[in-house]
Amino acid sequence: MFALADCNNFFVSCERVFRPELEGRPVIVLSRNDGCAIARSNEAKALGIKMGDPLFKIQDIVRRHNVALFSSNMSLYADFSRRVRAVLRSYAPQIEVYSIDEAFLDLRGMENLDLDALGKELSHKCRRLTGIPLSVGIAPTKTLAKIASKLCKHYPKLRGGCFMHRPEDIEKVLRKTPIEDVWGIGRRTTPRLKAIGVTTAFDFRNLSQEWIYKHMGITGLRTWRELHGIASIEFEHIAQPKQSICNSRSFATEIYDCKELMEQVAIFASMTAEKLRDEQLLCGELTIFMATNRFRHDEPQQYTNTVVPFATPTNSSLHLTRAARETVAELFTEGYGYKRAGVIATQITPMSATPMPMFDAESYGQHARLMSAIDNINRTLGHNTIVVASQGMNRVKSHSEYRSPRYTTVWDEIPIVKI
DNA sequence: TCTGGGGTCCTAGGACCC
DNA sequence: TCTGGGGTCCTAGGACCC
Numbered sequence: 001m002f003a004l005a006d007c008n009n010f011f012v013s014c015e016r017v018f019r020p021e022l023e024g025r026p027v028i029v030l031s032r033n034d035g036c037a038i039a040r041s042n043e044a045k046a047l048g049i050k051m052g053d054p055l056f057k058i059q060d061i062v063r064r065h066n067v068a069l070f071s072s073n074m075s076l077y078a079d080f081s082r083r084v085r086a087v088l089r090s091y092a093p094q095i096e097v098y099s100i101d102e103a104f105l106d107l108r109g110m111e112n113l114d115l116d117a118l119g120k121e122l123s124h125k126c127r128r129l130t131g132i133p134l135s136v137g138i139a140p141t142k143t144l145a146k147i148a149s150k151l152c153k154h155y156p157k158l159r160g161g162c163f164m165h166r167p168e169d170i171e172k173v174l175r176k177t178p179i180e181d182v183w184g185i186g187r188r189t190t191p192r193l194k195a196i197g198v199t200t201a202f203d204f205r206n207l208s209q210e211w212i213y214k215h216m217g218i219t220g221l222r223t224w225r226e227l228h229g230i231a232s233i234e235f236e237h238i239a240q241p242k243q244s245i246c247n248s249r250s251f252a253t254e255i256y257d258c259k260e261l262m263e264q265v266a267i268f269a270s271m272t273a274e275k276l277r278d279e280q281l282l283c284g285e286l287t288i289f290m291a292t293n294r295f296r297h298d299e300p301q302q303y304t305n306t307v308v309p310f311a312t313p314t315n316s317s318l319h320l321t322r323a324a325r326e327t328v329a330e331l332f333t334e335g336y337g338y339k340r341a342g343v344i345a346t347q348i349t350p351m352s353a354t355p356m357p358m359f360d361a362e363s364y365g366q367h368a369r370l371m372s373a374i375d376n377i378n379r380t381l382g383h384n385t386i387v388v389a390s391q392g393m394n395r396v397k398s399h400s401e402y403r404s405p406r407y408t409t410v411w412d413e414i415p416i417v418k419i
Numbered sequence: 420t421c422t423g424g425g426g427t428c429c430t431a432g433g434a435c436c437c
Numbered sequence: 438t439c440t441g442g443g444g445t446c447c448t449a450g451g452a453c454c455c
Contacts, residue, residue: 030423031423032423033421035423036421038423052422054421055422059421072423185453187452218429219453243427244426246424249423249424252421253420293422295422399421
């Protein structure tokens, strides 16, 4: 058996921990630049606000129903995610962290326990220790566990835990599960399935193996098997090393100036280098991309990207920012308004497994010492105390009007409340 | 006026090897 | 006249996830 523990409306729930008066009120959390809704409370969902709805299109609903708005506060959510994981780890020997708000628990060998009670207890404990409501679905496969956890959200009677294992129960649930709600069935395959009359998970399960493999490949077949109760998606108890690290942003307004864009992209490169060093990694190449505003149909459109290989793997801010600047200078076209840009580090290797370069060992060592000195200073005296000059003195152009304090991680932001 | 930011895996086809 | 039969690696594009 596997459990899926999923935090309900995670970002909204984090905000509510410090604003309990928002319980029962519609709340949404916005993407960067306060662009669109990326998390919604149940009340906000009931008002018809959809995932990804742009704020300007739902302003009416927001005003009319007094919807509480928050800009996203990722450091707050990351900290809550860490707390929730700590609770989960006390319930299972192995967990697989799937995303910021979800993790699988490996319950193999624990089938003799009362798993329904265990799920409910875990949910209750998480709420009590962290303030975050949690849905725990337990089933013979990961795909079924996902469906079971979704049930908890619709049926409060389950008290946050649903153990779904009897074949007749599974069938009953699958008959009511819309095909698009199944993990692994996305927006491309949904219409194709509906066109042949497959509207529920149950219908999907009744298709033949041959049909599935022919039209949906090995991944479709895995989903099909999982719905039949045959575990076919590996439980990954060891976090796989990252294959890429990406830093990209949409800007608050279009950038028409080459130097300004160079500075912004240098900031992304610098952020990427810091992440690499933080995780003791090196990258072998850096992809730089830039794009115009795809919603502006009246403006000329452009999307370009270039891959810059490094002679030896690196995590030096100087190497990465230089690659970024040179590439932007090359790709930039006068007259285009750039709305989005970013960098992606790939060919990632752990520092410990990467041999020292044979020819420029000296400069390699110099960079490493310089970077660790900069990291130390920034850690002690504050982030961005020392930056690479090519970043300029700017920050990423962004807009967040409704951001809450970093209650749990930055002390001077916590408001003092007099009682 | 205003539209997020990350990731992963699979497949087919081409280049290349012996 | 007759023109093999295996492999691997890389890449781009597509699909999916939160």
